[in-house]
Amino acid sequence: MIFSSKAEYGVRLMVELGRQSPAHPTSLKAVAEAEGLPLAYLEQVVARLRKAELVMSARGAHGGYWLARDPHDISMDEVVQALEGAIAPMECFVNEHTERVLCSHEPDAGRGCATKLLWTRVQGGIIRSLQQTTLAELVEFSRRGETPEPTGTSLPVARRSAVPAPAPGLVPST
């Protein structure tokens, strides 16, 4: 799997906060009950969002969390990165050293590294998808149960068939 539960829970938490008015803080307990998630684990998740300054917090009774910025100004690549760490297709993209997998992705002897080309394209595809989605979109989507534009923030959609359909048979083996 590409993303861990931290990403799932964290995004849901952000959406939940986005659904609230930013005036009053929302307690984690409320979110945990609304989404059916373990409270103690949510604490770890929200800590990452706080360190990334995506949410703010108030302690004590009637404390809680709220979005640090307008949902329209929060792109999901920030959120996912805060939760998951670096978005990289292979280990060597983030840790040049200290890795197990044998990887000669350095530009060795002028010969191009074919796999690095591939992974770089994939990384670009992922990051673009995340950057083009704002938290506001997800909040709105969670309100209506309907399908908005399938991709892109507010780009001229038009050519829907350019996307070759999210893979016809992409959930088979293993």
Next chain:
Amino acid sequence: MIFSSKAEYGVRLMVELGRQSPAHPTSLKAVAEAEGLPLAYLEQVVARLRKAELVMSARGAHGGYWLARDPHDISMDEVVQALEGAIAPMECFVNEHTERVLCSHEPDAGRGCATKLLWTRVQGGIIRSLQQTTLAELVEFSRRGETPEPTGTSLPVARRSAVPAPAPGLVPST
């Protein structure tokens, strides 16, 4: 990380086979030595490619492996899928049931699932990147050490700046 070493090794193996003339089989040992990979582990990797009918094999002395099809007709999403299994951002995309992470991605009560929208877009981004890359491209890239078109199979490249640069600061925390 998104991909495991199986993907890395498997893709390298496919590129290596693509560099050979398809007439005579290449032994795993030769590939292992050329790429500096553990032979015994490569066996497991190539077994997946064989089951997916991407490579063919001959046993016995002077046996080995070769590509089952022309590199131009092999898109990398087939290869990666054979190696990694389903390309899914979250567990529930592949196993509707039998999962640990709490995930209510079913269309529950008409309310849209915001995270599923996001993960679907990401999945689309990945799969598009993989589909648009052919093995032939990687083989050619491994011959010349130079950078060809940064993305797209053989599309009119032109607008390179359409890609918002593979993330400026996307390798920080964790």
Next chain:
DNA sequence: CGCTTAACCGACCGCGCTGGTAGGATTTGA
């Protein structure tokens, strides 16, 4: 025929990460 090469197969295994839980300390409002 026997030797060598190499594909094929299945069992095993250490390590690190994931997905939590437990318990407490601190801050704030009532």
Next chain:
DNA sequence: TCAAATCCTACCAGCGCGGTCGGTTAAGCG
């Protein structure tokens, strides 16, 4: 002073990853 909440650290079981090992079968060669 009590309750509600954030905050922080430590701990833990399970399992997937990245291999290794040993053996079997099949084909070429002298």
